[in-house]
Amino acid sequence: MEELLQSIIGESWILYVLLAAPPLVFILVYALVTVWTEMKVSAHMQDRLAYMYTGPHGILQPVADILKLLQKEDTVPAAADKPLFIMAPYLVFIGTYAGFAALPFSSAYIGSDINLGAFYIIAVSSIVVVGLLMAGWASNNKWSIFGAMRSAAQIVSYEIPTALALLVAVMITGSLNLQDVIRFQEGGILNWVVFGGPLPVVQKLLLLPFTVTAFLIMFIAGVAEVNRTPFDLPEAESELVQGYNTEYSGMKFAIFYLAEYANMYLVSGVAACLFLGGWSSPFGDFMSGPLWGVFWIVAKGYFFVFLQIWIRWTLPRLRVDQLMYTSWKVLIPFLFVCLFGVGLILVL
Amino acid sequence: MEAVRTYFRDIWKALSSIAVGLNVTIRHLVRPAVTIQYPDVKLKMPERARNRLYVNIDDCIGCDQCALACPVDCITIETIKATPDQDLGVTSTGHKKRLHVPRFDIDIAKCCYCGLCVYPCPTECIVMTDVYEFSEFDRHNLIYQFSAMKPDQIDDAKAKLKKAEEEAAAKKAAAAAAAEEKKKSEQSKQG
Amino acid sequence: MELTTIVFYVFAAITLIAGAIVVFSRSIVYSAFALLFAFFGVAGLYVLLMADFLAVTQLMIYVGAILVLLIFGVMLTTRVIDVQMRTGTIHVLPALLIVAALAGVLVHVLVSTDWKVLPELFTPEETAPQIGTALLTTYVLPFEVASVILLVALIGAAMIARRERKV
Ligand code: SF4
Numbered sequence: 001m002e003e004l005l006q007s008i009i010g011e012s013w014i015l016y017v018l019l020a021a022p023p024l025v026f027i028l029v030y031a032l033v034t035v036w037t038e039m040k041v042s043a044h045m046q047d048r049l050a051y052m053y054t055g056p057h058g059i060l061q062p063v064a065d066i067l068k069l070l071q072k073e074d075t076v077p078a079a080a081d082k083p084l085f086i087m088a089p090y091l092v093f094i095g096t097y098a099g100f101a102a103l104p105f106s107s108a109y110i111g112s113d114i115n116l117g118a119f120y121i122i123a124v125s126s127i128v129v130v131g132l133l134m135a136g137w138a139s140n141n142k143w144s145i146f147g148a149m150r151s152a153a154q155i156v157s158y159e160i161p162t163a164l165a166l167l168v169a170v171m172i173t174g175s176l177n178l179q180d181v182i183r184f185q186e187g188g189i190l191n192w193v194v195f196g197g198p199l200p201v202v203q204k205l206l207l208l209p210f211t212v213t214a215f216l217i218m219f220i221a222g223v224a225e226v227n228r229t230p231f232d233l234p235e236a237e238s239e240l241v242q243g244y245n246t247e248y249s250g251m252k253f254a255i256f257y258l259a260e261y262a263n264m265y266l267v268s269g270v271a272a273c274l275f276l277g278g279w280s281s282p283f284g285d286f287m288s289g290p291l292w293g294v295f296w297i298v299a300k301g302y303f304f305v306f307l308q309i310w311i312r313w314t315l316p317r318l319r320v321d322q323l324m325y326t327s328w329k330v331l332i333p334f335l336f337v338c339l340f341g342v343g344l345i346l347v348l
Numbered sequence: 349m350e351a352v353r354t355y356f357r358d359i360w361k362a363l364s365s366i367a368v369g370l371n372v373t374i375r376h377l378v379r380p381a382v383t384i385q386y387p388d389v390k391l392k393m394p395e396r397a398r399n400r401l402y403v404n405i406d407d408c409i410g411c412d413q414c415a416l417a418c419p420v421d422c423i424t425i426e427t428i429k430a431t432p433d434q435d436l437g438v439t440s441t442g443h444k445k446r447l448h449v450p451r452f453d454i455d456i457a458k459c460c461y462c463g464l465c466v467y468p469c470p471t472e473c474i475v476m477t478d479v480y481e482f483s484e485f486d487r488h489n490l491i492y493q494f495s496a497m498k499p500d501q502i503d504d505a506k507a508k509l510k511k512a513e514e515e516a517a518a519k520k521a522a523a524a525a526a527a528e529e530k531k532k533s534e535q536s537k538q539g
Numbered sequence: 540m541e542l543t544t545i546v547f548y549v550f551a552a553i554t555l556i557a558g559a560i561v562v563f564s565r566s567i568v569y570s571a572f573a574l575l576f577a578f579f580g581v582a583g584l585y586v587l588l589m590a591d592f593l594a595v596t597q598l599m600i601y602v603g604a605i606l607v608l609l610i611f612g613v614m615l616t617t618r619v620i621d622v623q624m625r626t627g628t629i630h631v632l633p634a635l636l637i638v639a640a641l642a643g644v645l646v647h648v649l650v651s652t653d654w655k656v657l658p659e660l661f662t663p664e665e666t667a668p669q670i671g672t673a674l675l676t677t678y679v680l681p682f683e684v685a686s687v688i689l690l691v692a693l694i695g696a697a698m699i700a701r702r703e704r705k706v
Pocket residue numbers: 401417418419420421422423454458459460461462463464465466
């Protein structure tokens with residue numbers, strides 16, 4: 001896609017804008033769809049119906065919600081630290097969106113095909129943490145600051161399992177470039193890293209327990225990193241009102257919301273790329289190609305998004321000590337075992 | 349060793365209980381919803397549902413029992429006695445009506461739908477209906493006025509009652525005067 | 540002007556302005572947050588120098604870990620919300636001397652370096668495998684020593700934290 005565009009408009013800033021825009025369009029559409037899905041899934045899981053009036057089965061409701069948010073008064077509390085308060089939501093969104101730069105959407109499109117893709121995504125999402133802390137501090141509100149602190153502590157501790165689980169996949173594929181990781185897994189469902197990658201059968205079978213564990217942990221840590229139930233302590237409505245975005249309204253609140261949903265897809269997309277073959281078709285050559293690639297990766301990513309929604313409406317919130325216990329005493333030791341096992345099998 | 353076993357058992361328990369929970373929610377996801385789309389679809393009210401009050405003022409004998417029974421005092425009744433020459437008729441239950449009811453207000457905003465006013469009514473004219481949607485923009489519209497009497501009728505009734513009372517008083521005075529007269533004359537006879 | 544040049548000046552400006560805020564801001568929280576932009580700008584400059592691994596590591600370690608820790612520290616300092624923390628100037632003379640010495644070294648490096656201009660068609664090579672190989676072969680001893688030192692620091696921190704709880 002880059003070459004194609006380059007041949008049409010040549011090397012200019014327009015090229016880069018055009019290359020950077022598709023994920024944004026994707027995020028906006030995806031957020032609308034996901035808001036609707038979340039409401040519908042949550043409602044049906046509680047034997048309710050949710051939106052039914054705006055359009056058939058309420059599919060226009062997210063649009064109406066956005067219009068409402070746009071019209072709302074954008075307040076800044078008198079006691080807030082104005083510049084930081086205004087900057088925080090954008091920082092959070094930038095941190096998320098920067099991650100999308102290295103997320104492949106098809107064999108022909110990736111924002112930036114850098115060699116360190118996976119590592120870069122993990123690193124850049126740490127800007128989100130600073131954004132959350134900024135929002136919490138600038139709001140000058142107890143709930144906000146508690147939410148921000150919890151959020152930062154949580155993301156910092158769950159970044160480690162994410163990175164380690166990522167390493168497991170990277171050890172098998174031998175590359176940090178997500179496009180290469182996916183190309184490595186091409187050729188059907190059995191070549192996916194979660195099933196041991198395209199290796200000899202004996203090795204695959206030996207790898208299987210480790211890859212499945214790493215994959216599960218990657219997903220759990222991902223859910224924790226985007227602050228969703230059961231890891232939603234930073235926003236715990238019953239304790240902290242809304243956590244770090246308590247004081248936000250109107251467009252800024254919408255941006256926080258958008259960033260949260262975008263983040264959901266980001267962690268899902270990375271997990272799909274590393275373990276489930278990204279844009280490669282599960283049927284080998286059947287239904288593969290750049291356009292089918294978009295379909296497959298979005299389908300895989302969205303499956304995880306759905307899983308996150310499903311979990312959210314199933315499990316209650318954890319306590320802080322349970323949260324830390326899970327990360328430090330369960331996920332990380334298990335991942336060390338995985339890393340060691342995978343290394344051993346690959347070397348032998 | 350024990351600690352190790354608990355550690356792994358806890359992990360297993362967590363995973364299996366999550367699986368159980370997910371299984372429950374996914375089954376509810378595909379089950380049809382139990383709610384109805386309220387303003388479009390309405391539940392039929394059960395026979396004895398307690399909702400908006402209705403007073404059949406033609407049958408009311410103005411006995412004030414409902415107002416006395418009401419725990420929140422939201423019924424206000426005023427009555428005017430009918431003079432003997434007026435025949436107010438009988439109620440459908442056969443009670444003789446002796447009082448005009450120029451005012452019968454129920455402040456439905458205060459009403460707690462306890463239904464206590466319904467039972468004491470001797471003529472069964474205050475009843476609960478199955479209407480439950482009667483919100484208003486102005487609170488004053490929630491004071492329901494059931495009296496059918498027009499102002500001139502009220503004045504008329506009042507005037508008649510006054511006249512009758514005056515006549516009665518005059519009669520009484522006359523009677524008293526007559527009695528006095530009688531007494532006096534008797535005394536003078538004796539004396 | 541070429542695109543890369545513009546990008547370079549943008550990142551340089553971000554770094555310098557943010558650095559100035561870090562130093563001159565009256566509020567310690569502002570300084571802490573400005574550090575984010577300084578780190579970010581430096582990471583951008585690393586990218587322009589084709590040091591992609593270093594750039595990402597810069598983000599990961601400085602923004603993701605050190606900065607967050609710093610902000611945590613600032614925020615957990617009691618009553619930071621209602622008391623405006625001020626940064627002031629003390630020990631002007633020694634500071635001047637150190638700054639002058641540092642500036643001298645930097646200027647010397649700047650002048651004495653044999654700056655090379657990249658050829659027109661330069662394809663950046665992967666740096667991560669090279670760094671990895673170097674760390675585990677040529678520089679394995681310093682690497683291991685560093686990790687042992689970190690381990691010691693970790694154990695020490697845990698010890699201190701535990702002893703405090705017992706008292
Ligand atoms: S239902 Fe209860 S509260 Fe309402 S008017 Fe009758 S007695 Fe009063």
